[in-house]
Amino acid sequence: MDYDFNFAAVWRNFDLLLSGLGLGLVLALVSIAIGCVIGLFTAFGMLSKHRLLRWAAHGYVSAIRNTPILVLILFTFFALPQLGLRLGKIESFIVTLAVYSGAYLTEVFRSGLVALPPGLREAGLTIGLTELGTKVRITIPIMFRNVLPALGNNFISLFKDTSLAAAIAVPELTFHARKINVETFRVIETWLVASLMYVFACAIIAALLRRVERHLAIPG
Amino acid sequence: MEIAQALEVIWAARWALLAGLGNTILISVLSILMGTALGLVVGLILTYGNPVLRFVVRLYSDFLRGTPVFVLILACFYILSVVDIQLSAYEAGIFALTLFCSSHVGEIVLGALKAIPKGQTEAAKSVGLTFFGTFFSVLLPQALRMILPTWVTTATEIVKASTLLSVIGVVELLLGVQQVIARTFLSLELYFFAGFVFFLLNFAIEKAGRFVERKVAIPS
Amino acid sequence: MSVPVLEITNLHKRFGDVEVLKGIDLTMQRGDVVSLIGSSGSGKTTLLRCVNLLEDYEEGIVAVAGEQIGYRQQNGRRVRLREREIARQRAMTGMTFQHFNLFPHMSAIRNVMLGLVRTRKMPKDEAYATAETWLDRVGMKDRKDHFPGQLSGGQQQRVAIARAIAMNPELMLFDEVTSALDPELVSEVLAVVKGLAADGMTMLLVTHEMQFAHDVSDRVVFMQDGRIGEEGPPDTLFHNPKSERLAAFLKSSKF
Numbered sequence: 277m278d279y280d281f282n283f284a285a286v287w288r289n290f291d292l293l294l295s296g297l298g299l300g301l302v303l304a305l306v307s308i309a310i311g312c313v314i315g316l317f318t319a320f321g322m323l324s325k326h327r328l329l330r331w332a333a334h335g336y337v338s339a340i341r342n343t344p345i346l347v348l349i350l351f352t353f354f355a356l357p358q359l360g361l362r363l364g365k366i367e368s369f370i371v372t373l374a375v376y377s378g379a380y381l382t383e384v385f386r387s388g389l390v391a392l393p394p395g396l397r398e399a400g401l402t403i404g405l406t407e408l409g410t411k412v413r414i415t416i417p418i419m420f421r422n423v424l425p426a427l428g429n430n431f432i433s434l435f436k437d438t439s440l441a442a443a444i445a446v447p448e449l450t451f452h453a454r455k456i457n458v459e460t461f462r463v464i465e466t467w468l469v470a471s472l473m474y475v476f477a478c479a480i481i482a483a484l485l486r487r488v489e490r491h492l493a494i495p496g
Numbered sequence: 497m498e499i500a501q502a503l504e505v506i507w508a509a510r511w512a513l514l515a516g517l518g519n520t521i522l523i524s525v526l527s528i529l530m531g532t533a534l535g536l537v538v539g540l541i542l543t544y545g546n547p548v549l550r551f552v553v554r555l556y557s558d559f560l561r562g563t564p565v566f567v568l569i570l571a572c573f574y575i576l577s578v579v580d581i582q583l584s585a586y587e588a589g590i591f592a593l594t595l596f597c598s599s600h601v602g603e604i605v606l607g608a609l610k611a612i613p614k615g616q617t618e619a620a621k622s623v624g625l626t627f628f629g630t631f632f633s634v635l636l637p638q639a640l641r642m643i644l645p646t647w648v649t650t651a652t653e654i655v656k657a658s659t660l661l662s663v664i665g666v667v668e669l670l671l672g673v674q675q676v677i678a679r680t681f682l683s684l685e686l687y688f689f690a691g692f693v694f695f696l697l698n699f700a701i702e703k704a705g706r707f708v709e710r711k712v713a714i715p716s
Numbered sequence: 717m718s719v720p721v722l723e724i725t726n727l728h729k730r731f732g733d734v735e736v737l738k739g740i741d742l743t744m745q746r747g748d749v750v751s752l753i754g755s756s757g758s759g760k761t762t763l764l765r766c767v768n769l770l771e772d773y774e775e776g777i778v779a780v781a782g783e784q785i786g787y788r789q790q791n792g793r794r795v796r797l798r799e800r801e802i803a804r805q806r807a808m809t810g811m812t813f814q815h816f817n818l819f820p821h822m823s824a825i826r827n828v829m830l831g832l833v834r835t836r837k838m839p840k841d842e843a844y845a846t847a848e849t850w851l852d853r854v855g856m857k858d859r860k861d862h863f864p865g866q867l868s869g870g871q872q873q874r875v876a877i878a879r880a881i882a883m884n885p886e887l888m889l890f891d892e893v894t895s896a897l898d899p900e901l902v903s904e905v906l907a908v909v910k911g912l913a914a915d916g917m918t919m920l921l922v923t924h925e926m927q928f929a930h931d932v933s934d935r936v937v938f939m940q941d942g943r944i945g946e947e948g949p950p951d952t953l954f955h956n957p958k959s960e961r962l963a964a965f966l967k968s969s970k971f
Contacts, residue, residue, distance in 0.1 A: 279579060342698035343691045344656035346663075347670060351691060354677075355684040398770050399817035399876075403831030403883060404807025406799050413830065418821050439564035443663060450567055457570075463578045467571035475562030494821050496865015 285460035296449035300438035307373035315381025340379035388423040428485035502685030516672025524655045531597020539605020560599035573664045589661035608639040648705030652698040719782040728775035738942040747916045751929035754939035810880030811889040816872040818864040824875045825860040850878040870901030890921040
């Protein structure tokens with residue numbers, strides 16, 4: 277193989293790649309924040325006494341988890357306008373990713389809630405907290421700390437999924453990489469740098485998350 | 497009536513869509529099979545390999561898992577052509593999915609083999625089994641049962657990721673559907689249809705996985 | 717005589733098809749200490765849990781300080797109270813559990829403060845002072861900033877007692893407070909409970925410690941098959957059991 281490596285073209289456009297990486301992180305952060313709210317409600321729905329709520333929650337989770345995310349992205353962006361719901365590319369992508377992550381986080385939160393000893397809820401009730409108060413003050417905070425590692429993994433894979441925003445021309449890292457590839461023909465350099473940026477970003481996020489976990493860990 | 501119209505359109509395009517579905521299945525099956533075979537090797541090296549080999553394979557796996565699968569597909573598609581490996585988009589896509597699958601299966605295998613208590617190896621040695629004897633009659637049968645549920649999830653991940661090949665022009669189910677949309681503008685109905693078919697496919701894989709799990713479960 | 721602290725009349729409780737409480741009557745006056753004994757499955761823990769409605773009950777009346785717990789009568793039918801009402805009623809009693817159930821994400825003093833601040837609406841500094849007083853009382857003041865995971869079982873149980881009693885309840889419910897403890901930690905917890913009894917706290921206990929039940933109680937209730945089998949002062953009950961069942965039970969409990 278005779279290929280002359282020349283990274284100059286990639287370095288010239290490095291600021292574009294960096295801004296793309298930044299946008300990907302923001303997209304993932306906003307989406308997981310919304311996804312957490314959705315996931316929390318659906319997790320309680322799954323554990324609800326009401327059969328209808330349980331069915332709805334299971335239906336949502338199983339529909340989203342078994343559908344390719346690219347189909348969801350295209351559906352939200354291209355098909356929902358037919359129903360009169362017209363969103364910008366970025367908003368549309370965030371909505372998709374939030375609904376998508378919500379389904380995965382539902383599972384995370386549900387298993388976190390189930391794993392808590394039932395006595396905690398009862399202890400909350402005996403000091404006069406309401407069911408809601410017990411959830412807000414006791415069950416959710418403890419569950420949240422326990423599922424932090426799983427939450428972190430979800431965030432990392434969500435961040436990687438932001439690469440798919442390129443499919444609807446959201447200018448994140450993969451979008452810029454494709455553009456640089458086409459404009460400069462420095463194919464190997466472009467994709468090597470782009471994937472290494474993802475790899476290092478994921479590694480840094482993972483390290484940061486471990487620090488957060490240690491910081492939030494319950495002593496003892 | 498738009499639903500009737502959509503059904504008519506789908507029926508009219510049935511052969512093209514079936515061909516797309518066939519491609520989706522073929523791509524997925526090939527990637528999963530080759531990826532699993534490669535992944536077993538990855539997992540074994542990560543567990544038993546010498547330090548140098550282990551280090552190299554660890555880099556391989558971490559790099560692949562840190563890179564979004566979409567970037568992997570684009571990179572394989574563009575890079576392979578410039579280094580004079582003449583692969584069609586179809587083949588390049590399968591190659592990328594195989595790599596992706598291998599890294600995930602590798603980690604699953606590593607995790608399972610590590611999770612088997614040390615006492616099992618010691619007990620096997622104490623009845624006179626060799627390394628291979630221990631591995632094939634004691635460790636592997638236990639590891640495979642542990643691997644099964646996560647492996648099934650990985651399989652559905654591959655099926656979902658196969659939609660990304662549509663972006664490099666492989667006419668699998670999603671691109672087949674998109675071609676119909678381009679002619680008919682029925683994006684809502686047809687994206688929904690695509691999502692539904694993928695849902696059925698993955699749902700079936702999951703159910704089949706559960707069935708096998710129950711079949712091979714160790715009685716307790 | 718004033719209004720009884722606890723008045724249970726004809727209490728029935730079912731789990732599905734199984735009736736676990738088959739008509740219980742029990743009255744406690746202020747300052748009474750009553751121990752519930754009996755083999756497992758006799759319904760004593762369920763009875764305790766009906767008092768603060770951790771278990772619903774189907775029939776009969778549980779009243780604390782003259783107020784029916786959990787339900788009211790409306791046009792001759794029982795209606796479950798609103799959740800906020802039930803929460804308020806639960807705070808009239810304090811409860812400690814076999815497995816302590818401290819909130820693992822809060823320090824000892826924050827465990828005690830939570831109910832004071834959230835339920836009693838006490839200002840934070842006042843709640844802190846109250847919590848500190850009670851932690852001191854159970855001998856845990858010097859560990860007030862420790863988290864439950866950093867405390868021994870006996871220490872956790874003492875914090876749990878402080879958490880319950882700081883709410884100034886009408887009635888304390890103790891559910892097998894020493895069952896989950898290593899033997900050497902039992903006495904420190906029992907000493908705290910005895911101290912509270914000596915102060916005149918009204919207490920209903922479920923216990924397997926017969927000697928302790930004998931020493932601390934004004935009255936002992938022997939439960940069998942969801943009914944009250946025998947009831948009386950500890951000396952009578954332990955030394956002159958009327959029924960074969962109680963005699964056999966006491967023998968097996970190595971009293």
